[in-house]
Amino acid sequence: MDQAGDATLGIPVIEPSGIDASEEASPPNLVNLVTTSVTAMIRQRQLRGGHSIVEAKLAAQLGVSRTPLREGLQRLEGEGLVIKGSGRSFVVRHVDLGEYLQSLKVREILEPEAAEAAAGHIPDAEIAAVRREIAGLQAGSTSLHTDAHWQSDDALHELFARNSGNDVLAQVIRRLRVTTRLFEIARLQDRVAPDLREHAQILDALESGDGKAARKATQAHIRSLQRFALATVR
Amino acid sequence: MDQAGDATLGIPVIEPSGIDASEEASPPNLVNLVTTSVTAMIRQRQLRGGHSIVEAKLAAQLGVSRTPLREGLQRLEGEGLVIKGSGRSFVVRHVDLGEYLQSLKVREILEPEAAEAAAGHIPDAEIAAVRREIAGLQAGSTSLHTDAHWQSDDALHELFARNSGNDVLAQVIRRLRVTTRLFEIARLQDRVAPDLREHAQILDALESGDGKAARKATQAHIRSLQRFALATVR
DNA sequence: TGCGTTCATTTTGCATACAATCAGCCCTGT
DNA sequence: ACAGGGCTGATTGTATGCAAAATGAACGCA
Numbered sequence: 001m002d003q004a005g006d007a008t009l010g011i012p013v014i015e016p017s018g019i020d021a022s023e024e025a026s027p028p029n030l031v032n033l034v035t036t037s038v039t040a041m042i043r044q045r046q047l048r049g050g051h052s053i054v055e056a057k058l059a060a061q062l063g064v065s066r067t068p069l070r071e072g073l074q075r076l077e078g079e080g081l082v083i084k085g086s087g088r089s090f091v092v093r094h095v096d097l098g099e100y101l102q103s104l105k106v107r108e109i110l111e112p113e114a115a116e117a118a119a120g121h122i123p124d125a126e127i128a129a130v131r132r133e134i135a136g137l138q139a140g141s142t143s144l145h146t147d148a149h150w151q152s153d154d155a156l157h158e159l160f161a162r163n164s165g166n167d168v169l170a171q172v173i174r175r176l177r178v179t180t181r182l183f184e185i186a187r188l189q190d191r192v193a194p195d196l197r198e199h200a201q202i203l204d205a206l207e208s209g210d211g212k213a214a215r216k217a218t219q220a221h222i223r224s225l226q227r228f229a230l231a232t233v234r
Numbered sequence: 235m236d237q238a239g240d241a242t243l244g245i246p247v248i249e250p251s252g253i254d255a256s257e258e259a260s261p262p263n264l265v266n267l268v269t270t271s272v273t274a275m276i277r278q279r280q281l282r283g284g285h286s287i288v289e290a291k292l293a294a295q296l297g298v299s300r301t302p303l304r305e306g307l308q309r310l311e312g313e314g315l316v317i318k319g320s321g322r323s324f325v326v327r328h329v330d331l332g333e334y335l336q337s338l339k340v341r342e343i344l345e346p347e348a349a350e351a352a353a354g355h356i357p358d359a360e361i362a363a364v365r366r367e368i369a370g371l372q373a374g375s376t377s378l379h380t381d382a383h384w385q386s387d388d389a390l391h392e393l394f395a396r397n398s399g400n401d402v403l404a405q406v407i408r409r410l411r412v413t414t415r416l417f418e419i420a421r422l423q424d425r426v427a428p429d430l431r432e433h434a435q436i437l438d439a440l441e442s443g444d445g446k447a448a449r450k451a452t453q454a455h456i457r458s459l460q461r462f463a464l465a466t467v468r
Numbered sequence: 469t470g471c472g473t474t475c476a477t478t479t480t481g482c483a484t485a486c487a488a489t490c491a492g493c494c495c496t497g498t
Numbered sequence: 499a500c501a502g503g504g505c506t507g508a509t510t511g512t513a514t515g516c517a518a519a520a521t522g523a524a525c526g527c528a
Contacts, residue, residue, distance in 0.1 A: 054508090055510070070510095074312070078308070078310065088489080088510055088511090089510075102400045290478090298512085299513045300514090301514085
């Protein structure tokens with residue numbers, strides 16, 4: 001079977017948008033293709049939380065053999081996107097409300113810190129770019145922009161994480177956001193409006209260089225997420 | 235070649251002591267063997283930071299074929315213990331002073347929080363067990379107990395991480411400690427005496443249930459690590 | 469000497485083969 | 499009806515084969 005011939009039936013091979021922003025271009029080998037594709041599929045809910053993965057099928061879909069597929073899945077397990085529970089197959093990790101709130105609690109500690117550290121140290125061009133993204137979202141109709149919304153969400157949080165001056169902190173935040181995003185795409189519907197508002201406030205504070213304000217706005221944003229989840233889910 | 239016949243030439247297959255304390259027993263397959271063994275080898279400096287891994291050789295050492303070896307390494311890459319640099323081979327991650335200090339900075343934010351949350355909620359038996367470990371260290375001569383020292387270090391930090399009531403927080407702390415440990419085993423020599431003293435203070439606070447004191451003692455401990463590194467290294 | 473260039477060897481990337489395990493099912497005996 | 503006991507197909511775990519890429523050493527040439 002000409003396995004590697006024509007790749008990726010309809011699966012768009014998308015860069016792991018924003019989150020996990022990689023610094024160095026990764027070589028174009030198949031396990032990188034797998035990790036990016038599966039990440040994208042999870043984010044787009046083509047693979048749902050709790051869904052168990054059958055290797056041969058997914059490998060065929062992606063146009064690779066089981067070897068690089070399994071290697072990619074192992075890497076994603078290390079990153080916490082899938083787990084190989086006591087059972088035999090890989091399972092897309094399912095984040096429940098409890099874990100979501102715990103993650104938000106940690107983010108509530110770290111992200112205001114990062115925002116404060118970043119305030120005043122972010123190139124204007126980057127801030128402007130994020131502003132444009134937000135403006136674009138406000139223009140269109142609210143629904144079904146969810147994908148673009150999450151991308152702008154990534155962009156904002158990545159903005160102060162990357163510019164916090166502490167790469168380890170940034171990496172920890174990215175990772176936590178993988179978890180929370182896993183929950184949000186599964187369970188939360190319409191955060192567009194409040195996110196846009198709160199993101200704008202954070203941006204204002206970041207741009208003005210007011211660290212304390214950035215801290216406060218970021219903390220308020222995350223607490224708003226906590227309240228929203230508690231009010232919305234179930 | 236009877237590849238899988240007699241395993242692990244002299245490489246003790248050690249549970250990933252303390253850090254990364256896994257909740258569920260992992261099935262005894264070869265990639266788990268690889269991940270635990272390589273983790274142990276890194277912690278025992280049989281594999282040094284920056285050292286590049288040749289798959290066939292390591293596979294033979296562990297008595298497995300390259301397939302599970304590579305899968306295990308991919309998982310460890312996801313966990314941040316090794317990286318596949320721009321080159322092709324896996325490389326044991328090298329943590330420099332800068333990254334060490336950044337990690338400590340994040341730990342300085344998170345661990346006092348965890349200690350405060352855990353204070354008063356830790357079963358007496360667990361505290362007693364850690365105390366015994368420390369006492370045992372104080373008895374022997376200081377040098378060459380480094381391995382046991384690290385183990386008791388793990389035990390103490392794991393103590394309040396696990397009992398903080400926030401599993402995500404605990405996991406983040408474990409992960410950060412992997413990074414810092416990577417540096418410490420490579421660069422820091424004699425932290426035994428100060429660690430014992432500071433650990434005892436943290437234990438006292440935890441046991442008395444005084445959250446504020448636990449927070450303070452933990453923060454002091456981490457700051458002490460920062461100072462020590464700056465004073466000691468190079 | 470310094471600098472490509474070629475070629476042999478090593479090492480990785482990937483596919484595939486096969487054995488071991490598991491899940492469902494039908495069959496049988498009670 | 500129903501509990502148990504193999505059978506069969508599906509799925510994973512592991513080893514191996516092979517081609518491509520990299521490494522490095524020997525060599526020739528300026």
